[in-house]
Amino acid sequence: MNNDFVKVPEADKTLSPGKLFYNWFAANIGIMGFVYGAIIVSYRLSFWQSVTAALIGALTFAIPGWVAMIGRREGVTTFKMSRAAFGIYGNKIPNFMAWLNMVGWLAVNVITGTLLFSAMLKTIRVPQTGFTKLICLVIFAGLVILSGVFKEDILAKIQTWLSWIFGALTLVMLIMFLMNANWDEAFSMKSGSWVTDWLPAVAFVAAGSSISWSMAAADWGAYVRPDTKLSATFWNTTMGAATPLFILMAGGILLSTISPSLATASDPYQVMYNAIPSWFGFLYFLVAAGGIIPQCLVSFRSARINLATIGIEVTQKTSLIIHALIIVVISVYVLFISGNFLTNFELFLNFLGICLASWVAIFLVDNVIYRRQGYAVFLMKEDSPVRYNWPGIISWVIATVFGFLFTSNAVYRGPFAHGIFENNSSLAVFVSGIAAIVVMFVLSLFVKNDKKTGDEQHG
Template sequence: MDDKIIKVPEADKTLTPGKLFYNWFAANIGIMGFVYGAIIVSYHLSFMQAIAASLVGALSFLVPGWVAMVGQREGITTFKLSRAAYGTYGNKIPNAIAWFNMVGWLAVNIITGTLLLTSLFRVIHVQKNTLTTAIALIIFGGLVLLSGLLKEATLAKIQTWLSWIFGVLTAVILVIFLMKANWQEALDLPSGSWITGFLPAVSIVAAGSGISWSMAAADWGAYVKPNTKPAATFWNTTMGGAVPLFVLMAGGVLLSTIEPKLATTGNPFDVMYSALPSWIGVIYFLVAAGGIIPQCIVSLRSARINLSTIGINVSQRTSLTIHGLIVILIPVYVLFISGNFLSNFEIFLNFLGICLASWVAIFLCDSVMFRKNGYDTKLVDPQSSTHYNWGGIISWLIATITGFLFTNNAVWTGPFAHGIFANNSLGVFISAILAIICMFVVKLIKGGQREKVA
């Protein structure tokens, strides 16, 4: 859509609540849900705590539901709306974060596809080693690049069919997990800490799901039919993302009772594959790998578009070269140098969560505090003279930097990451809470009046 066209044309608003639900459902029924279950288990929670963390983490989709309502009300997509909160130049901050988000998830998906293929090599009795992992990376990376030649409509059809097949197979696998689960052992697991175990588990899931998806929520909400009730947009967005995610995470928690090493392994897909009957494991992993490819193509194209909104205009060939190098070098590091997918994935979610939690908190606070009567289109116009909204920018900087100060992981140690903040992701909550507080201060300073265009 042309950046100069502020509002989505009425003729293009064709999404129904049912279609909205399916779009979010299909986007969140991937195999990564089981990985989130493994991450939750790694926080040493009881079975009921782990299920509760899965539920609360999945309900982070209340945030995209809210953002989608704003998008529907205004008929404007996410990064055009955020110009009001940050200014046209200041808006390059969330644009840059969105680019990092897309490229990071693209790398995660390529790593996931590679690990799925290495697990499938067992079928032909090929042992996992550096060479076979390299072959799997070349095969999957090559498929992603070749798939880029397909048209969007073709990719959409492939994704639709794979989503349905994957959904049915997932239901079968969950039944297998229910039958094989060691229920007594699961129910006897000791309770973990609600502060240093439960909350970090929720925050890491929210960072990779509801908080991350909030950047795209208004993009879909803006295309909802005008006569749709806002509540329908909210609930179909929320439940479309939350339902499959919760079910898959619960499945990952159940899997941990069958394969206790799930929570400590560097490759959760190997553990998952070994817990399944070989016949369904092969089909399931093939479908899962196939479903990742269209997502990778969409991410590649979106990353290039996002670069242009930041102000970096490159040709398609240059963009493919830049992003291709990035998303190959990251998997090379994770697969051949670090060797631990789960650990690196958690670090990525931790950093991403801190940046995005503060961004979406400011976006929603700005909407509630200053846009009750709607957005002034002059503020979201790319030619707006309001280049910087310092209230939003400074709030984001304070909240994000403070979040990092209370965070530590394998690559970063914040000076205040001690006590209950040590070795967990509570910095995500700190970032969101402080962003809200900062915006209340901005509200007080501005006296609650609507902003004027400079």
């Protein structure tokens, strides 16, 4: 049996643990972490409650760390392994949703980066016209799309440099915020409920960061050098992402003492800009725009991998063109035709987040119950005889429905979205994940023992 159709070739496994660390560090160095910190405070928490919520929320990157570790062990990317949990056909729906989510947020980030790039030029008195905005879009999107021609080892080197450059500049900005922070006000913030306030804050951080990044984790873990310890893959993924995110959120908690409107502002970047010296304006917007690029690189690469896993067989060049066109078309529509579209588009992507939270829970529970001895290659091949793995599919449907029952946002409110769940769609993501775990374990009691060992019999 030829494993090359499933497993990453040995010659392509070139990533060291250090490069893995910097890849995830770069992807989480963006200054939106400051906004996350301010939003944590808006849950009516004390300073120390806010800090612990930021810490626990950041450490939920252990979830993608776990996924990356499995990818390193098997040498297989994320949604190829997911075929074992859902079946070759059953996997196509969550796979498509993951692709849609990746491409969607990639377009949102390109739009945001373009606007920040345009704002950067404004600080040096470049006229703000539709033409200059178009030039900014071409440059920003062009940098992201150009990354598609590089292999994993080159991308890892780029991410390492971006980590150092934008990490250093972000640190300078963090120091400015800390120097201006009202420490007395920070320490005098009243405590909130650990259940109704602190827990939703943790859920918000996890839903907006670690859970969504789980889809891409094994896409990098599978390319780690085969002599790397599994624990090294886990810790470098987890801490590479959690470290910058926690530091930035802690800064955002203090920043909220001098810019209370940060958590609710329609343009949080402008609020932060107002909190720094005017002479730092150009570098501020450079950091803001540049910090988004590493996130785009990770999303762009995984989106193209996911499209291939769905079963759409196109050349690498064609895949690059398809994704570039989608990103540019969405960006042009939002920037030049209908800006109102962006809000509804982001809500749609948040709905997909519930579906993907239940997916990652099922993926990991399936790994614990059925794949402790490894994955059988035949389950991950496109011609696998297991077209539908019903325990995984049923668990995913039930868990996703549960998530929507508890969801509450500007356009939809589930029948159970009351009390702690009211106006808190992030907690619905947790409900979806927990429901998936429970249903998977219950269904496993009814699965015959030969089902659990079927992988080894066919491996």
